[in-house]
Amino acid sequence: MKSIRSGIARGAALAAGLAFLSVPALANEFVKYEVTDGEIAKSLTGQAGDPEAxxxxxxxxxxxNCLACHEVSALSDQPFHGEVGPSLDGAGSRWSEGELRLIVANSKAVFEDTIMPAFHRTEGLNRVAEKFQGKTILSAQEVEDVVAYLMTLKDE
Known part of the structure; x- marks a missing residue:
């Protein structure tokens, strides 16, 4: 019963757009980036992302945990695709690499009312546990890797 309540609490926190940060993997240092014309044009690491990573x-x-909210047909072998966010099919055709980088790093900069967490942001967040303050959900290289994978999702 406790795990059900915990799951409900997490779901409520996500639905409220709160940063529910209790995952040990969240220990990444923030890398500053520049947003110009609605995108982060330069790699956060200076290196290309790895689509498989x-x-x-x-x-x-x-x-x-993108599949918690999004569906991706190319990942149909994975269970439990979400329906909260839009399908990511064709993401590489809809947005540029720099736009995708900004959406992953700080989705609220693009979609003001989104409940999608900022995966590479440390300020302006709500209810972040003290041990995770100043840390990001994804490392700068993981952002680059996710963007590289999203760029492979092209409309046919």
Whole structure:
């Protein structure tokens, strides 16, 4: 019963757009970036992302956990695709690499009312546990990897 209540509390926190940060994997240092014309044009690390590592980060339930909210047909072998966020099919055709980088790093900069967490942001968050303050959900390289994977999701 306790795990059901815990799951409900987490769901309520996510629905309220709160940063529910209790995952040990959240220990990444913030890397500053510049937003210009609605995108982060430059890599956060100076290196290209690895699409396979990005796929792994997206399906990691203790990391990116993108499938909790989004459906991705290319990941149909994974269970429990969400319906809260839009399908990510064709994301690489809908947005540029820099736009996707900003959406992953700080989705509220693009979609003001979204409940999607900012995966690479440390300020302006709500209810962050003290041990996670100043840390990001995804590392700068993981952001690059997720973006690289999203860029492979093109409309046919």
């Amino acid at each position: 990005g796929k792994a980060a997206m399906i990691n339930r203790r990391g990116g």
